Amino acid sequence: MAGLLKRVSVxxxxxxxxxxxxxxxMNVLENPDMFDPEVxxxxxxxxxxxxxxxxxxNTEHENVKYLPDIQIPANVVxxxxxxxxxxxxxxxxxxxxxQFVFDTCVxxxxxxxxxxxxxxxxxxxxxxxxxxxxxxxxxxxxxxxINTAVLMGANLATEVAxxxxxxxxxxxxxxxxxxxxxxxxETSYFRCKIIRNVSAxxxxxALKNVVGIGAGIVDGLGFGDNTKAAVIRLxxxxxxxxxxxxxxxxxxxxxxxxxxxxESCGIADLVATCHGGRNRxxxxxxxxxxxxxxxxxxxxxxxxxxxxxxxxxxxxxxxxEIYSYLKDKNMVDQFPLLVAVHRICSREVDPRNFIDCLRExxxxx
Amino acid sequence: MAGLLKRVSVxxxxxxxxxxxxxxxMNVLENPDMFDPEVxxxxxxxxxxxxxxxxxxNTEHENVKYLPDIQIPANVVxxxxxxxxxxxxxxxxxxxxxQFVFDTCVxxxxxxxxxxxxxxxxxxxxxxxxxxxxxxxxxxxxxxxINTAVLMGANLATEVAxxxxxxxxxxxxxxxxxxxxxxxxETSYFRCKIIRNVSAxxxxxALKNVVGIGAGIVDGLGFGDNTKAAVIRLxxxxxxxxxxxxxxxxxxxxxxxxxxxxESCGIADLVATCHGGRNRxxxxxxxxxxxxxxxxxxxxxxxxxxxxxxxxxxxxxxxxEIYSYLKDKNMVDQFPLLVAVHRICSREVDPRNFIDCLRExxxxx
Numbered sequence: 001m002a003g004l005l006k007r008v009s010v011x012x013x014x015x016x017x018x019x020x021x022x023x024x025x026m027n028v029l030e031n032p033d034m035f036d037p038e039v040x041x042x043x044x045x046x047x048x049x050x051x052x053x054x055x056x057x058n059t060e061h062e063n064v065k066y067l068p069d070i071q072i073p074a075n076v077v078x079x080x081x082x083x084x085x086x087x088x089x090x091x092x093x094x095x096x097x098x099q100f101v102f103d104t105c106v107x108x109x110x111x112x113x114x115x116x117x118x119x120x121x122x123x124x125x126x127x128x129x130x131x132x133x134x135x136x137x138x139x140x141x142x143x144x145x146i147n148t149a150v151l152m153g154a155n156l157a158t159e160v161a162x163x164x165x166x167x168x169x170x171x172x173x174x175x176x177x178x179x180x181x182x183x184x185x186e187t188s189y190f191r192c193k194i195i196r197n198v199s200a201x202x203x204x205x206a207l208k209n210v211v212g213i214g215a216g217i218v219d220g221l222g223f224g225d226n227t228k229a230a231v232i233r234l235x236x237x238x239x240x241x242x243x244x245x246x247x248x249x250x251x252x253x254x255x256x257x258x259x260x261x262x263e264s265c266g267i268a269d270l271v272a273t274c275h276g277g278r279n280r281x282x283x284x285x286x287x288x289x290x291x292x293x294x295x296x297x298x299x300x301x302x303x304x305x306x307x308x309x310x311x312x313x314x315x316x317x318x319x320x321e322i323y324s325y326l327k328d329k330n331m332v333d334q335f336p337l338l339v340a341v342h343r344i345c346s347r348e349v350d351p352r353n354f355i356d357c358l359r360e361x362x363x364x365x
Numbered sequence: 366m367a368g369l370l371k372r373v374s375v376x377x378x379x380x381x382x383x384x385x386x387x388x389x390x391m392n393v394l395e396n397p398d399m400f401d402p403e404v405x406x407x408x409x410x411x412x413x414x415x416x417x418x419x420x421x422x423n424t425e426h427e428n429v430k431y432l433p434d435i436q437i438p439a440n441v442v443x444x445x446x447x448x449x450x451x452x453x454x455x456x457x458x459x460x461x462x463x464q465f466v467f468d469t470c471v472x473x474x475x476x477x478x479x480x481x482x483x484x485x486x487x488x489x490x491x492x493x494x495x496x497x498x499x500x501x502x503x504x505x506x507x508x509x510x511i512n513t514a515v516l517m518g519a520n521l522a523t524e525v526a527x528x529x530x531x532x533x534x535x536x537x538x539x540x541x542x543x544x545x546x547x548x549x550x551e552t553s554y555f556r557c558k559i560i561r562n563v564s565a566x567x568x569x570x571a572l573k574n575v576v577g578i579g580a581g582i583v584d585g586l587g588f589g590d591n592t593k594a595a596v597i598r599l600x601x602x603x604x605x606x607x608x609x610x611x612x613x614x615x616x617x618x619x620x621x622x623x624x625x626x627x628e629s630c631g632i633a634d635l636v637a638t639c640h641g642g643r644n645r646x647x648x649x650x651x652x653x654x655x656x657x658x659x660x661x662x663x664x665x666x667x668x669x670x671x672x673x674x675x676x677x678x679x680x681x682x683x684x685x686e687i688y689s690y691l692k693d694k695n696m697v698d699q700f701p702l703l704v705a706v707h708r709i710c711s712r713e714v715d716p717r718n719f720i721d722c723l724r725e726x727x728x729x730x
Contacts, residue, residue, distance in 0.1 A: 164591055
């Protein structure tokens with residue numbers, strides 16, 4: 001019988017990776033008819049307080065560096081070798097920083113099961129030199145030659161780890177995976193809705209980071225709830241439009257209608273990001289820096305050091321690629337918000353002019 | 366020529382009425398080819414600091430009681446007599462508390478121009494004994510026998526008065542009014558989008574007050590951005606569904622698709638209300654009162670006295686009528702959020718159980 005049980009591996013162990021490992025670790029135990037009880041979690045090895053992080057996780061059952069104070073179930077086993085972590089898995093949950101996805105997949109390629117299902121939790125595009133923006137799920141699918149689902153929603157990791165009620169959207173092309181994914185991810189506090197159209201859901205997860213910067217800019221400028229709501233709405237309208245043109249360009253299926261934007265991956269993730277996300281923080285910091293130092297303000301790399309201790313902000317990179325795509329297609333005028341965020345992040349435009357860029361928005365015509 | 370110029374009257378002078386009078390007062394001056402430069406504003410007469418409020422407004426050009434520190438243009442003339450205020454108007458802007466609409470219309474009826482256009486800025490339903498919920502625009506249309514448009518959006522009055530950038534949605538059935546409404550209401554900081562379907566836009570404006578209470582409840586319970594985003598999203602889904610069944614029930618045209626919920630009257634107003642609205646404040650206060658006094662907590666009338674100095678919260682009344690409507694139709698199970706808000710406001714359910722009411726939401730199935 002054991003051979004029929006699905007083995008699950010989590011590839012990545014940051015705060016979101018650790019939070020999802022907690023959920024998945026519990027759910028495999030609660031569904032012994034479906035899942036193997038052992039879950040490997042690939043952990044990039046590092047030394048924390050003189051000990052290996054994998055050892056700490058496997059003895060204390062806590063990721064003290066990225067998700068302190070949260071108990072990870074003991075059946076989640078930290079593994080520093082990505083080939084060992086992934087080789088027997090039927091379900092591979094990807095939750096790495098986007099820039100490591102391709103290299104990691106190349107390493108795993110020869111070892112993984114042919115019939116494995118990938119599930120990407122990575123909210124961002126992959127930017128490759130000269131090739132522009134690419135969807136993470138597509139890079140996984142193409143590199144490993146496996147089906148890849150995505151899971152995206154209003155899921156700030158520390159809140160999920162604290163079991164605060166939220167929702168998420170799982171997109172998978174083949175309905176045969178619906179029940180297994182629901183049983184793997186859903187809990188009483190983490191409610192899952194399954195839909196199709198993987199690419200559109202994933203595009204939402206990346207694009208909202210750019211709008212989040214815009215929300216931070218209006219916060220920094222001292223505007224109130226009306227203005228922020230307008231930025232969120234205009235941002236959503238641009239996300240919808242951009243998703244359509246971009247997926248067509250990638251030869252992928254755009255959504256038939258706009259209903260996915262009403263899912264957690266759409267409006268909910270956007271609202272949460274615009275209030276509690278790190279890109280919002282960046283937008284606010286850009287304005288504060290400009291107020292303190294004058295234009296052109298501080299380089300974003302410096303803010304990454306100050307705010308994220310070296311991690312990177314996704315939003316500005318995505319905004320830059322979107323801008324270069326729009327410029328190529330002669331569509332800059334149709335996306336004033338996404339473009340303004342890029343120009344502010346690249347210090348071409350004073351953040352105080354952000355609103356002026358929106359006054360004649362095509363949505364108002 | 367003067368006879369061709371449209372006269373505009375504002376019926377109401379609270380904070381939103383005064384804020385819109387500022388906009389309209391400026392716009393009639395900027396469009397002298399279209400509008401008569403004098404705008405009457407009907408002000409319910411009261412004595413403030415020993416002087417009549419109309420006198421204060423007409424000499425200081427400030428509504429010191431409801432919108433202090435904001436200059437109202439001198440061409441806006443406060444008039445204490447609603448018949449005088451409305452009798453020559455071509456455009457009647459209604460911005461009264463909803464409970465005064467019907468009686469005010471009855472008073473105005475014989476005096477107004479037959480071809481006048483009403484524009485309702487009132488966000489709420491009218492609740493009439495035994496007849497349930499009625500749309501304000503419909504009460505105006507039917508009582509006065511005039512066309513009525515609505516203007517709804519993420520428009521917290523004090524922020525609009527301070528000229529902070531925002532958007533609004535104007536719904537009017539006849540396109541012949543589009544250009545006049547745009548010129549009357551739009552400014553560089555108040556951006557107007559004109560659409561059709563008056564009733565659906567108005568339903569949004571009322572329903573979001575109920576969801577706003579839910580957002581306040583999760584704030585009071587100490588949840589974070591994920592949970593609030595889930596409440597906003599589930600609330601929006603219930604608003605969409607309720608609008609459909611309710612307008613059918615009223616023999617009114619439901620929206621052909623869900624696009625109006627992407628307008629400022631939909632998602633943006635909801636987001637602003639759930640962060641900065643008075644019903645959000647109420648939801649938070651209900652939880653705090655329960656924590657302090659235990660269940661069944663404090664009567665909402667007491668909170669109205671404490672928080673609003675006697676004004677009333679729209680949300681609980683609307684929630685109650687929605688509940689009784691849903692019970693009649695045997696549809697309570699399909700609207701767990703709207704129903705839970707009612708039950709909490711009526712002190713039947715402990716606000717700590719709010720989230721439990723949402724875990725098995727039909728949206729998650």
